[in-house]
Amino acid sequence: MSTVTDMPPLPGAPEGAPEDRGLTPKQLADKYALAVSGRRPGLVTYVKQLWRRRQFIVSFATAKLTAQYTTAKMGQLWQVLTPLLNILVYYFVFGVLLGTKRNIPDFIQYLSIGVFIFTFTQQAVLQGTRSISSNLGLIRALHFPRACMPISTTVQQLQQLLFSLVVMIAIVLVVQPPTLTWLLLIPALVLQFVFNTGLSLIVARLGAKVTDMAQLVPFILRTWMYTSGVMWSLTVVSHGKPEWVKILLAVNPAAVYIDLARYSLLDSFHANQLPHHVWLLAVAWAVVVGIGGFIYFWRAEEEYGRG
Template sequence: MSTVSDSVSLSAPVGADAGLTPKQLATKYGLTVSGKRPGLVPYVRQLWQRRHFIVAFATARLVAQYTTAKLGQVWQVLTPLLNCAVFYLVFGVMMKSRNGVEDYIAWLCIGVFVFQFTQSAVMAGTRSISDNLGLIRALHFPRAAMPIAFTVIQLQQLLISMVVLVGIVLFFTPPVMSWLLVIPALVLQCIFNTGVALVMARVGAKTSDMAQLMPFLLRTWMYMSGVMYSIDSAIKHFPPIAKAILAVNPASVYMDLIRVSFLPDNHYHTPHHVWLIAVGWAVAAGVLGFLFFWKAEEEYGRG
């Protein structure tokens, strides 16, 4: 009985397979393209099955992040606090942005902590594929797990920092029921961050220079979002179209929700429709970001 040499490829069929195209051969023997993108539903199912891997990977990276620093995990809290101190000196004292803003220190700290969550998640998402090519090429798993895991890392850091943030807010106001609204606001922000991280992960995987450009884009976004100053006062004389654009800025929207929840007596923005905008941003970014990333699933780690 004759055998077929291992060197025979699909492009050179022999015997009974002579005359079949590569596609017909693949169909006959049940062959599929290596790394082929699964359908959307199976992809989501695979991602859910690896939820424990995502959490374990995120936790391990978080623990290892500051192992070489003497203060270790303290930097998770110390970094945003130092940013708050610098912004208070420059914007609060020197530029007098604290004028007209009640409880400015608590208001500023909320803005810094909340925006840093988005900033760090987007930056980490941008590098999540390009910085982990070894893992991606060695193991088979849904590639969306990487940007999602890095968003989970930033969420874990925020939750640790929130302990300090709550202590700061308590210095200015007693706890009230509106504090519970911080939870859904953070959930919506987390979904939004994940969606943007997925978009930037695909972009960053294709354009390595994007990781160098992102800090400048994120810094610009921060200055336009009212982290250190009251955006309402700053845009008083802006054209209506500019006011409308800045009013739906997602960074400002999530900061406003959490600021009003923590400081209900200081209504810097009356959130009549802000919750709807926040839900809209979360759904749009989450769904479109996931689809955008999934479309290029076959390409990650190639080349």
């Protein structure tokens, strides 16, 4: 192991101090209270650092959302126009051409909720994948918890969803008045936000290591959308299928949060259409992916922005 004679003088240590000769770098660092630059902090310390930067996370998310459509003539209207246009396309293709609307009451409302809720998760994953690689300049210039980046992308998508909720609720009001069950949408969205944050942290770490992830993720998300019952009923589609297929479709986290939103807002979506123990599933996915994703991201904290 190298000794102090192999190193340049350390700040605070007199050059050639006799008492330091023969000490290892670690012993010198301990003696003069030096720390490794960029070393990963402990998990509790890391959480405290993130909490101190909560205003930065929200402000950064708001700024990114505001700048998202600055070059478009209709500006922020595209926040709601984009999912509305998707709804029109899906309604024509799946509802009219494929006839899935025949088995689903209030199909337009059913479809709209599915599109808006799935878009929340979809965009959190897409933006989270690029959250490190697209902010390398900021990451290399400043010292802050790198988890601020993927978390801010999820906050940004939550802000966008809140704009979209106005349109979604207006669509639902066409067929029914508000009821007390609408309040169930709040805990459902909170759990989905926690789940999305954990998922964003996972793909952020993967995207920082493998840049091709950004090209692969859209295909994965498209497959996920088709298996989440966004534009059709999973109960109808899974009829006659093996039991393991029904279980996989039922525990699909995207489908769980979509079903909870539909149950909250639509009188025509009944409790018997929900998976068994649906709230337990929603909490489990939020806790496992939220906490697991955070720890998974934190363990590579020292590596972001290098290379």
